[in-house]
Amino acid sequence: MATPAPSSLTPIVVLGPTASGKSDVAMALATTPTPTPTPTNFGTSAGLGTGVVPKFEVVAVDAMQVYRGMDIGTAKPTEHDRAVVPHHGLDLVDPDHDFAVAEFTAVGIAALGDIVARRHRAVLVGGTGLYLRTLTDPMDMPGSWPEVRAELERRAEVEPIAEIHAELAALDPLAASRMEPSNTRRIVRALEVCIGSGRPFSSFGPGLQAYPPVEFVQVGLRWERPVLARRIEQRVHRMMGEGLLDEVTGLLDRFPHWSRTARQALGYKELVDHLEGEASLDEAVATIVLRTRQFAVRQERWFRRDPRVQWIDIHDDPVAEALPVIGTLLS
RNA sequence: GGUCGAGUAGCUCAGUCGGCAGAGCACACGCCUGAAAAGCGUGGGGUCACCGGAUCGACGCCGGUCCCGGCCA
Numbered sequence: 001m002a003t004p005a006p007s008s009l010t011p012i013v014v015l016g017p018t019a020s021g022k023s024d025v026a027m028a029l030a031t032t033p034t035p036t037p038t039p040t041n042f043g044t045s046a047g048l049g050t051g052v053v054p055k056f057e058v059v060a061v062d063a064m065q066v067y068r069g070m071d072i073g074t075a076k077p078t079e080h081d082r083a084v085v086p087h088h089g090l091d092l093v094d095p096d097h098d099f100a101v102a103e104f105t106a107v108g109i110a111a112l113g114d115i116v117a118r119r120h121r122a123v124l125v126g127g128t129g130l131y132l133r134t135l136t137d138p139m140d141m142p143g144s145w146p147e148v149r150a151e152l153e154r155r156a157e158v159e160p161i162a163e164i165h166a167e168l169a170a171l172d173p174l175a176a177s178r179m180e181p182s183n184t185r186r187i188v189r190a191l192e193v194c195i196g197s198g199r200p201f202s203s204f205g206p207g208l209q210a211y212p213p214v215e216f217v218q219v220g221l222r223w224e225r226p227v228l229a230r231r232i233e234q235r236v237h238r239m240m241g242e243g244l245l246d247e248v249t250g251l252l253d254r255f256p257h258w259s260r261t262a263r264q265a266l267g268y269k270e271l272v273d274h275l276e277g278e279a280s281l282d283e284a285v286a287t288i289v290l291r292t293r294q295f296a297v298r299q300e301r302w303f304r305r306d307p308r309v310q311w312i313d314i315h316d317d318p319v320a321e322a323l324p325v326i327g328t329l330l331s
Numbered sequence: 332g333g334u335c336g337a338g339u340a341g342c343u344c345a346g347u348c349g350g351c352a353g354a355g356c357a358c359a360c361g362c363c364u365g366a367a368a369a370g371c372g373u374g375g376g377g378u379c380a381c382c383g384g385a386u387c388g389a390c391g392c393c394g395g396u397c398c399c400g401g402c403c404a
Contacts, residue, residue, distance in 0.1 A: 018368080064368055074368085100365045130367050144365050179363085183371040186363070193364085207364065259366095266368045290357085295368050301361075 006217050006330055008054050009116060013136065014322075015126035015303055016221035017296035019231045021318025023060075023077055025221065026123045028319040029326065030056035030085040054121040059111050060089040061135065063128040064265045066104065067095045069251050072244045073267035075235070088115075095262040096255045102141055105134040124216075129302035133208060136216050140205045145196030152188045152195075167191065172200035178207075211307055219326055220309040221318055222300075229293050236267070236289050245271055245281075266292050 012029065014022045033053070064074045068091045077087055088111035093099050112135065115122045126132040134141065156164060161184050168187055169176035171194040179186045190201040223231070248271045251258075263269055267288050274284035303309060310329060312322045 062368090063366090098366080101367075102365045105365090128367065130363080134364085139364065141364060149365095180371050183363085185366075185370045189365075201364080204364065209363095261366055261369080264366070264369055269368090292368080294357095297359095298368085302363080302367090305361095 009119065009121055010330075011112065011115075011122040011124060011216050012326070012330070013124045013126050013132065013216050013218040014221070014326075015124075015132065015218065015309065017223075017228060017299040017303075018075075018127060018292060019228060019235050019296065020221040020223055021314065021322075022125050022127070022221055023075065023081075025318050025322045025326075026058050026125045027077070027081050027085060028323055029123055030058060032323065054119055056123050057086040057088065057111075057115045057118075057120050059108060059115075059122055059124045059135075060087060061104075061108065061124050061126045061128055061132045062089065063099075063104070063131060063261075065090050066092040066099055067097075067262050067265070068093065069095060069247070069254070070262070070265055070268065072239050072242050072247050073265060075239075094255060095251060095258045097262070098259040099261050100144075101130060101134060102144075104131050105141070108135045109138070126303075127299065129299065130208075136214050136218070137210075137212070142193040142197055142199075142201065142204045145192055148196045149188065149192045152191055156184050156188055161187065164188070164191065168194065168201075171195075172202050175200060175202040178202070211305075214308065216308075217326075217329055218306070218309045219322065219329065220303055220311045221322060222311045222313050224315075225297070227315070228296060232292050232296060233289050236285060236292060239267065240285060248272060249275065266295060 014026050014029070016022045058077070060077065062074065064070060065076050066089065067074070070076070076090060081087070082090070089104070089107060092103070092107060108131070112122055124132065124135065133139070152164070162181055164184075165176060165179075165181040165187050168191045172190065175190045175194075176187075179190065181187075193199070193201040193204070244267060248268055251268075252272070252275070258268075263272075270279070270284040270288045270291070273279050274281055279287065304311075312325050314321050
């Protein structure tokens, strides 16, 4: 794969499942002197500013860290880390705001542009695969047509999904053939785009299965599953100890109605269920652990398809084990 | 000790009249274009507690053993 040689401004992506330590690795990258291919000191007039070691800025690529006030459960970077290294993509909206990919993409692309303009280097911390893809592989993402969507969703409640799928097949056979006839979510969206835009859904770019060479250095942190499972369990208990339940009640106080998207956050929905009497606290915590483990597997499955990712096997200490490898990748 | 009920997939449990062993969850694998911490699909898995018996044929019927739970002593 003919990826361009990294320059000192090539963005770095550190990705991996939840609890893999990618935020720590990003912070370490940003705060430790790393070997760079460019001469740094001596004030040689190398020209074009190559003599400067770029400063780092972090772009958090995470669908839940965008919500203000959802800190503990999303493992959001601390105030201290954010004071030491500029962070982007955090605290974009309140939990009553219905947030979606396109909104993130706009913020992310703007942030990347600003970072380059400052001659700084971006470190993307990737947890949400789709969000990350819209940054590394800018795509022609169709718009949204809420009225069309609402109508389709209303129909999907009463009509067999097979009929709606057949309708999509008539308008866009290719798209219809690419999705399970039972996947209401995807079928409704594809139809929404066909009807709303007047163009076949499948005409919007090659989709997610193309992985062209791209000017990002992407490293993935890979753990053995049982080890990661243990880390997840420990982290969930740590979050509870840090006051996750209080965070949830406080947040409910300020925002009685969370958006559909914010409501999905792991650790939050289960505790809300508990507060509503649907589960004991122990049950809720056990559910958080289970679902977070399953989520981590889904993240792995998403990321491991991307042939451009260079995997680093981590056994114990993400920072100590990943940094040297990343250093060699950058030189 | 007596008595009643139970023992089937990793877990919780269905299994009609004796005729190829089932579900949900978990787990593995795949998919993913404005909900993505969401959503959808596929798959592997069994000494039917154990021993014996009757039967062409037993998870099921008969006898015994073990184990768990309730009740009575």
